Amino acid sequence: MTGSPRSAKDFFAPLAVGAPAPLREIPARPSRAIHFFDPSNPKMAAKVPDMVGTVDVLLGNLEDAVKADNKEAAREGLVTIARETSFGPTQLWTRINALDSPWVLDDLTTLVPAIGDKLDVVMVPKVQGAEDIHYVDRLLAQLEAKAGLDRPILVHAILETARGVANVEEICGASPRMQGLSLGPADLAADRRMKTTRVGGGHPGYLVRRDPNPDQPDAVRPTYQQDLWHYTIARMVDACAMHGIYPYYGPFGDIADVVACEDQFRNAFLLGCVGTWSLHPKQIAIANKVFSPSVEDITHARRVVAAMGDGTGAVMLDGKMEDDASLKQCLVLVELAEQLAAIDPELKKQYDAIEVPAGE
Ligand SMILES: CC(C)(COP(=O)(O)OP(=O)(O)OC[C@H]1O[C@@H](n2cnc3c(N)ncnc32)[C@H](O)[C@@H]1OP(=O)(O)O)[C@@H](O)C(=O)NCCC(=O)NCCSC(=O)C[C@](C)(O)C(=O)O
Numbered sequence: 001m002t003g004s005p006r007s008a009k010d011f012f013a014p015l016a017v018g019a020p021a022p023l024r025e026i027p028a029r030p031s032r033a034i035h036f037f038d039p040s041n042p043k044m045a046a047k048v049p050d051m052v053g054t055v056d057v058l059l060g061n062l063e064d065a066v067k068a069d070n071k072e073a074a075r076e077g078l079v080t081i082a083r084e085t086s087f088g089p090t091q092l093w094t095r096i097n098a099l100d101s102p103w104v105l106d107d108l109t110t111l112v113p114a115i116g117d118k119l120d121v122v123m124v125p126k127v128q129g130a131e132d133i134h135y136v137d138r139l140l141a142q143l144e145a146k147a148g149l150d151r152p153i154l155v156h157a158i159l160e161t162a163r164g165v166a167n168v169e170e171i172c173g174a175s176p177r178m179q180g181l182s183l184g185p186a187d188l189a190a191d192r193r194m195k196t197t198r199v200g201g202g203h204p205g206y207l208v209r210r211d212p213n214p215d216q217p218d219a220v221r222p223t224y225q226q227d228l229w230h231y232t233i234a235r236m237v238d239a240c241a242m243h244g245i246y247p248y249y250g251p252f253g254d255i256a257d258v259v260a261c262e263d264q265f266r267n268a269f270l271l272g273c274v275g276t277w278s279l280h281p282k283q284i285a286i287a288n289k290v291f292s293p294s295v296e297d298i299t300h301a302r303r304v305v306a307a308m309g310d311g312t313g314a315v316m317l318d319g320k321m322e323d324d325a326s327l328k329q330c331l332v333l334v335e336l337a338e339q340l341a342a343i344d345p346e347l348k349k350q351y352d353a354i355e356v357p358a359g360e
């Protein structure tokens, strides 16, 4: 094939002669936590081999949070770590520098030939529209062809500009490489001129207040904090579901506040996200817990599956109506549990111990 794709039929054609064929379906590999490390930081880098198997994704970060003077050391450090580490079931991702930065071309032209066979996903920051994905798509195809890779490297976009959010659907559908999206709440807040200075999470000022009680006009009126990120995450979830790819929350910068971190992660899980980021080792356990369905949820889901028989009609279970649609909701959880049990022996034990009474 030469030139640009001309019709919808060309969507799955390789973008360079000799590049691997694009995937028609993005594999649903568990990725509850995408753990960030700075490959130029010797202490962090030293911990990476021991983290294999304890986290679903290890991500060598080359962009923000890596000092400008360390950009090359980070890139080279990632090459060394990738070559020397056997990753087993753990995926290896990287976050490259922004497309307008002086580093990104060297990031891609170094990493793909050196460790392209080990890299599962390239995370692209500050994606504005489909044109950014098209650029990375073609360049990856050229580099993969040159390196003789036999499987395509997937692409994950971070939504961190207002324009990126406005173009979210076209970003998700821009290439068969698109694996998923993450929220970039810090850059997005700055770009939108929001007034929060936190990296993700809520804000005590973003609230609603109960109406005054006419009989007690001076009584304290309770307030309820709202989720600043609900709108954006909900848009991401719809865009990803529409294109068969996966939404993730993103960073929670208040490392010390493990309670609010868990809450933010859970909101994302309930809305449809498959995972989140972990910036510090202690956030991995929080993410793994939140993004694994509970034993109670799986027990209920399996009871509904058993009670629904051939999957049609309506039944009563514990006083509640279950039907074809609630069965589908339960199957989302059951399928997720099966995928997680395949890579997490502890969870497998818990899910295997569930007993569903026969004949319900
Ligand atoms: C927060 C920091 C500074 C606290 O770092 P610390 O050293 O103060 O923490 P600590 O509790 O003292 O660390 C304990 C031990 O764990 C190690 N450690 C600590 N963190 C890690 C790690 N991630 N992976 C592996 N090891 C780690 C650390 O080196 C230390 O090792 P030691 O016991 O041998 O001394 C540090 O954890 C860190 O730099 N984390 C990564 C930050 C990062 O990647 N930020 C970029 C993503 S967020 C973002 O970019 C925004 C976004 C999306 O773009 C947008 O919203 O716009």
Ligand SMILES: [Mg+2]
Binding pocket: 064, 125, 160, 184, 186, 187
């Ligand atoms: Mg950012």
